[in-house]
Amino acid sequence: MLLASAVLACSVPVLATAELGPRRAATPAATAAAAASAAAAASAATVDGVARVIVKYRSGSALMRNTIAAVGRGGAATAARPLQAQALGQRLGLALTDGRVLGERTQALRGRGLSSAQLAERLSAQADVEWAVVDARVRIQAGGLGTVVPSDPLYPGGLVSTTPAVGQWYLRAPGATAVSAINAVGAWSTTTGSSSITVAVIDTGVRFEHPDLAGKLWPGYDFVANNGNSADGDGRDADASDPGDWAAAGVCGSTEPAEDSSWHGTQVAGLIGAASDNGIGMASVGRNVMVLPVRVLGKCGGFADDIQAAMRWAGGLSSNPVTNPHPAKVINLSLGSTGACSTGYRDVIAELNAAGVSVVVAAGNETGRAVGEPANCAGAIAVAGLRHAGSKVGYSNLGPEVAVAAPAGNCVNLSGACLYPLLTTLNTGLTSPGANTYSDSFSSSLGTSFAAPLVAGTVGLMLSVDPTLTPAQVKAALQASARAFPAQTDLTVPACHAPTNTAQSECYCSTSTCGAGMLDAGAAVARIQAALAVPTAAISASTLSPTLGDSVALSAAASVATTGRTITGYQWAITSGGSLASLVGATDGVAATLATSAAGAVVVQLTVTDNTGASRSTTAALTVAAAPVVVTPTSSGGGGGGALDGSWFLGLALAVTALAAARPRSARHLQAGR
Structure with missing residues (x-):
């Protein structure tokens, strides 16, 4: 199904989807159905009748001063936290409740009797409030998984017993057919990744028992607070496993179809860091890097407050609810929603960048429309999707916010086996977990959701070579090392243009629409290695x-x-x-x-x-040093006995005078003194 996300009416949270693309080209009927679904969602009510907002208070505002004063008077420890629902509710005449604390001056708020957008608008007008935004829901699309066929080792091409026959084409060196392949093999000649580098996958959680993820996952955390979409019924806890995100028809919206479980986080984790060279399954880009699963998406998606709290925790910025013993240097977000970058995402990405954490985000799958949030936020590394031939894949978004483009999977054909999907770890369960397996030509992994982890895994390799790289240096190296997009050779395929409200399917990329070029992992790692390979200067x-x-x-x-x-x-x-x-x-x-x-x-x-x-x-x-002072002695006169100079006579005179002064007085002088 082709997903057509849109900015919805202000009466509801912004719905969003994980950036998972269509398995097949969209039919007119599918496109119409997607548009109808988006329109219906636009008129939907606030989720469960509860308005959800994230608010940040001004430093030095009356509310924050009162909080500090309460602590100074010996108030409870919780008084130091920005929990202002009661004060704001009384001021505005609203029934507000406190949500999660997201920072020193930032919290989630809940309300009833108005929409999320209306609550955000009223709060934004308060002098104490720096900003207030809708706590937006994000969602993933299951992607039409069909029958899953168990796989043999998947990396090489020319496969006979498994599909696709091209194997993991996207990891190999580029060629005449697989133009957009990322040349991971070129990077592996320098590094196969370091276990000291952690990449966080903020997603649906993972299936820890998958054999190709064994020993590659840190425990992680589950940040899904809402039991309505948690699917595991236990709210936030230390279990980041994916229970499945299936939903019956109408559960996620009156016109929303039924969705099977996607195992989306498991797919993303496999692309980044599945165990490699272990004789089973697949290879991953990052090979030996570690993956930190952080669950934020469940049934019908997730909310921005969960995601932003998870981002801060994953990057080591927050110890709420517990300390993260394995902070990530890279965060992968294969999720998003339409619209401009909100202040909430803007702030947390800026904090992460300042702490040295790179944030890689999928550009979205709205068929060539503008990049949505959080991919369009400053400091994010936005990733667009490419076909095997190097042109933009039809479903991928585009625009100047994109940093680089990578393979996202495409089928070429409209029926039968998909020819160029991305292969990764998967589960067979349609609802609850089933057997562990891999995606293939009939259960295809397609979407910018899967282009982003190719970049995140590459960043993991780059940091394995030089862990001191800043996010700005990482992004600059990715862009400087990217290969040029192919020239337009098929006149039936147009050149990409700036995004509008009109769909823009397959097109030939430019640097103003699809980023600096096609991801080249080998060249990116070589660039970092070269920066370290400098001559030795010695004096x-x-x-x-x-x-x-x-x-x-x-x-x-x-x-x-x-x-x-x-x-x-x-x-x-x-x-x-x-x-x-x-x-x-x-x-x-x-x-x-x-x-x-x-x-x-x-x-x-x-x-x-x-x-x-x-x-x-x-x-x-x-x-x-200063030159030494040399004293030259005066030379003596001639003759046997030698002549005496003036200094000798002066010394003699002084001696005589001293002797005279030392003689005793006469008796006469002494008697006269009695």
């Missing part, structure tokens, strides 16, 4: 303690390039003490000369550059 000096007036011979002969490279450039400079010394002669050779002109400390810098342009600098500190 030797004839002395580090010259005397004023000395010249010091400097040499860079001990500098070396990394294997396979040569040093092609040298540059000498004085970085401190330039008034005390100078470089004489050439400053761009392997040797240089330092001339000293005054006493003090001098720092010399050497920069060496190799044939790839990589460079490194080093310094040497020298201390220039």
Whole structure:
């Protein structure tokens, strides 16, 4: 089924879908049904008659001052938390209840008697409130899973006993047919991932017992608070397993069809970090990276407050409800809704980026319409979907917010076996869990939901090489290493254009519509490795303690390039003490000369550059000593006995005077004194 998400009327939370695409091209009937479903959802009431809003209070506002004052008067510990439902309810004449605390000044609020959008609007008008937004629901689409066929090892092409015959085509090096393949094999020659890197999958949870996920999952957490859509009936707890997200017809909306369980989080987790080289099933992009499952989606989807709380917890920003012992360096969000980036998602992504956490988000599956939230938020790495041939797959959204594009799965044919799906871990259960298996040509994994984890897994490999990378550096490297989109060769397929309200199916990508290019995991990892593979700069000096007036011979002969490279450039400079010394002669050779002109400390810098342009600098500190003071004695006169100089006579006179002063007085003088 082709999913047509839309911004709904302000009387309801914004419904959303996980970015799972259609298994087959949409028929006119399917498109009409999707449009009717979206229209019906737009007129639906607030979920269960409860208005759901996320609110952030202004720093220094009256409400926050009262909270601080209560703590100062010895109030309960909970008084320090921004739980303001009672105060705001009395002020507005509304029945409000406190929801979850999301931050120092942020909380979820619930109300009755008005819609979520109306409550957000009224709260936003309050002087104490920095912002208030609808606690939006997000959902996934099951994707029309059919009969699941158990698989043998799936990585190589030319498969006979399993489908598709091309195996895990999307992980191999690109070729004439699989143009958009991500070249993960190229990255694996450098790294197969590190278990010290954790990628969080914020989704429906996982099936922990899948044999290809054994030993690859941290325990995680279940953040689904609403028992109505939790499907496990126990609210938030430490069990991140997926109980199934099936729903009977009409449960998620009066016109919503029945949905089988999707096992969506299990599929995403497998693409990122399924066990590899274990003789069974599939290979994953991240190979040895660890996966942290965090459950936020259940029956009929999930809500923004659960998702945002889970994001903060997964990234190690929050210890509510418990401390996360395995904070993630990468967060994958294969979910979303339509509309602009809300302040709630904006703030949490900014916090995560500041903490060094990269956030990878699926662009959405609204058939070439604008990228929705949270993929369109600043700081997110939005991922569009490609066909095997490198053109935009019909269902994928597009726009300037997209950072990079990756395979999302496509069938080519309209009937029979799907030719180019993505293969990943799966479960056979239509409602509750069944047997563990893998997706294939008849139970196909298609959608930007599955393009995003290819990027997230690649980021895991990049961080395995250099864990100090910032989110901005990660995004820049992904974009700089991306391969160019293929040129338009089929005139029946148009070029992609800026998104509008009109559907835009398969099209030829540009950098303004589908990101910087096609994901190349091998090139991305190589770029990070190259940044670390810099030459070694070394300075030797004839002395580090010259005397004023000395010249010091400097040499860079001990500098070396990394294997396979040569040093092609040298540059000498004085970085401190330039008034005390100078470089004489050439400053761009392997040797240089330092001339000293005054006493003090001098720092010399050497920069060496190799044939790839990589460079490194080093310094040497020298201390220039003042020239010693030399006293020259006066020469003696001629003759056998020698002549006496004036100083000798002066010394003799002083001695005589002292002797006279020391003689005893006469008796006469003494008697006169009696």
